[in-house]
Amino acid sequence: MVNYDYHMGESDLAELESKVTSWLEENLPSGWMQAIDKGDKAKLYELRLSQNYEEWCEKLGKAGWATPTWPVEYSGAGLDQIQAKRVGEVLSRYKVPRSFNIIGIGMAGPTILQWGSHELKARYLPPLAQHKEIWCQLFSEPGSGSDVASLSTSAVRDGDEWVVNGQKVWTTLAHISAFGLLLARTDPNLPKHAGLSYFIVDMNASGVLVRPLKQMTSDKIVNEVFFSEVRIADSHRLGDVGQGWQVATTTLMNERSALSGAGSESGANVGGGPYEAIIASARQNGAWDNSALRDRLMQALIDGRVIKMTNLRAAQNRKSGKPPGPEGSITKLFQAEYNQRLQSLAVDVMGMNASAWSEEDEPASATARGFLRSRANTIEGGTSEIMRNILGERVLGLPREPQVDKDLAWNQIRRSS
Ligand SMILES: Cc1cc2nc3c(=O)[nH]c(=O)nc-3n(C[C@H](O)[C@H](O)[C@H](O)COP(=O)(O)OP(=O)(O)OC[C@H]3O[C@@H](n4cnc5c(N)ncnc54)[C@H](O)[C@@H]3O)c2cc1C
Known part of the structure; x- marks a missing residue:
């Protein structure tokens, strides 16, 4: 067995684990951890219903456990990647509710930490960690997805402000976001990568129009966003004018890590439940007797372990001070395709019940939804072709x-829109 924790002794990590466990004992609703230890799902469900999600996320954020690698002054716990991973394991073990603000925590936070002034960090990071302000990423446009550096949305300087015009698309959570990470063209005369700058935009500013798009799961999570004469203070620019691509690279590298679940038990979940749930379902309905399905289940288990080991290696790299590198693309690619295989497997194990089910059959509904949602995995955050x-x-x-x-020069390049 490889020891990935050689920089920090196991006893230090055990101490950290017991600190987090004690904090959870004091702060989770009484009986929560006992319900998990006993496998009492009904009790856990009841406690979950009684919990105020927003208040809980705020408490978790204030304690630093929502963003453990961030500095303490910005609502983090000042931990390194390996320590943070151990915190994440404890939170997962006790099924601790966490903020759905993935873009904020996984991408906006690290980008602001690397490129923002102290004023921006102090203003934006604590509410973000405490789930008080949701964030979105405004990169993709109708004509610019994989080749995002070719984007057209413009930002023109006017004194201490910038005036933004253009359209974004596929903007996850824009409809409930307080702020967005905006990549815009500030100099059309330069080559496409050189003419970009990066801004924090107030999603409630005058001139921002958000229109939700309905997905095949029936969710309305992604949006079109239109900017008409939207004003952004120059103090809300991250990086120098023309340095937008470098700042965007920080966001994109962190996006790949966030989407690949680096450092987590990724690969263990399907349709919201554990991998074991598919096995249980296969045993229950007789699919287990099908040797071809059993073979796929075994392969899925192996793939899940491989992802976990790759994530550990990536976490170890980051701990040694390296920024997230191309290895994020390995886990993003592998995790996306693995999840699609897993979701297809779950549907195949359920048989006809995954195509038509009674209204109260919650597991069947979750499995079908998981299958449909997984189709986006090989597109969002960069397609599998681009990762390759x-x-x-x-x-x-x-x-x-x-x-x-x-x-x-960007304005000399032919494009469709
Ligand atoms: C559910 C979902 C959520 C998203 N959320 C966000 C978000 O919050 N913010 C945001 O900015 N964007 C978001 N996106 C957009 C996403 O990043 C883009 O969809 C993605 O980068 C692909 O761009 P595109 O859709 O324009 O496809 P295109 O770039 O037009 O690609 C079309 C096809 O051509 C292939 N292709 C393109 N270029 C190459 C190449 N050089 N070599 C080989 N093959 C190539 C692609 O792999 C793909 O199969 C989201 C997308 C989805 C589906």
Whole structure:
């Protein structure tokens, strides 16, 4: 067995674990942890209903456990990646509710920490960690997704402000976001990567219009966002003018880690429940007798373990001070395709019941929803084709894809919109 914790003794980690466990004992509703230890699902369900989610997320954030690697002064716990991973394991073990503000915590936070002034950090990080302000990422546009550096939304300087015009699409959570991470073109005469700047935008500012898009799961989580003469103070720019691509790279690297579940028990869940739930379901309905399905279940178990080991390696790299690198693309690619296989497996194990079910059959409904939702995994946060390009070029050192427009001024490049 490889010891990944060689920088920090196991006894220190055990001490941290017991500190978090004691905090949970004091702060979770009484009986919560005992219900988990006893496997009493009914009691846990009852306690969950009695808990105020917003108040809980605020408490978790104030204690520093929602964002353990952030500095204490910004609502973190000042821990390193390995320590944070141990905290995450305790929270997962006790099924502790956490903020759904993934873009805020996983992407906005690390970007502001790396590029923001102290004033921006002090203003934005604590409410973000405490689930008081939701964030969205305003990168993709109708004509610019994989090639996001070709985007058209413009920001034109006017004294101490910037005036923004354009359209974004696929903006997850924009309809309930307080702030967004905006990548905009500030100089159309420069090559596409060089003419971008990066801003924090107030989603309630005058001129911001958000229109939800309905997905095949019936959710309305992604949106179109229109900017008409929206004003942003120059103090809300991250990085220098023209340095937007470098700042965006920080966000994108963290996005891949966030989506791949780096450092977590990723790969253990399907349709909101544990991998074991598919096994239990297969045993119950007889699918277990099908040797081809059993083979796929075993392969899924192996894949899940491989993801976990790769994530541990990535966490170890980051702990040694390296920023999230191309290895985030490995886990993003593998996790996305693995989850799709797992969700298909869950549907196949359920048989006809996954195509038509009675209203009260909650597990069947969750399985079908999980299957439909997983189709986006190989698109969101960069498609699998793009991840393979990144791995080929930056990890394997293969020749780069030809980019004929790389050095051309952006306004000289032909585009459809
Ligand atoms: C559920 C969901 C949530 C999202 N949330 C956000 C969000 O919050 N914020 C945000 O900014 N964006 C978001 N996105 C957008 C996402 O990042 C883009 O959809 C993605 O980058 C692909 O861009 P595109 O849709 O324009 O496809 P395109 O770039 O047009 O790609 C179309 C196809 O061509 C392939 N392709 C393109 N270029 C290459 C190449 N060079 N080599 C090989 N194949 C290539 C792609 O792999 C794909 O199969 C979200 C998307 C989804 C589905």
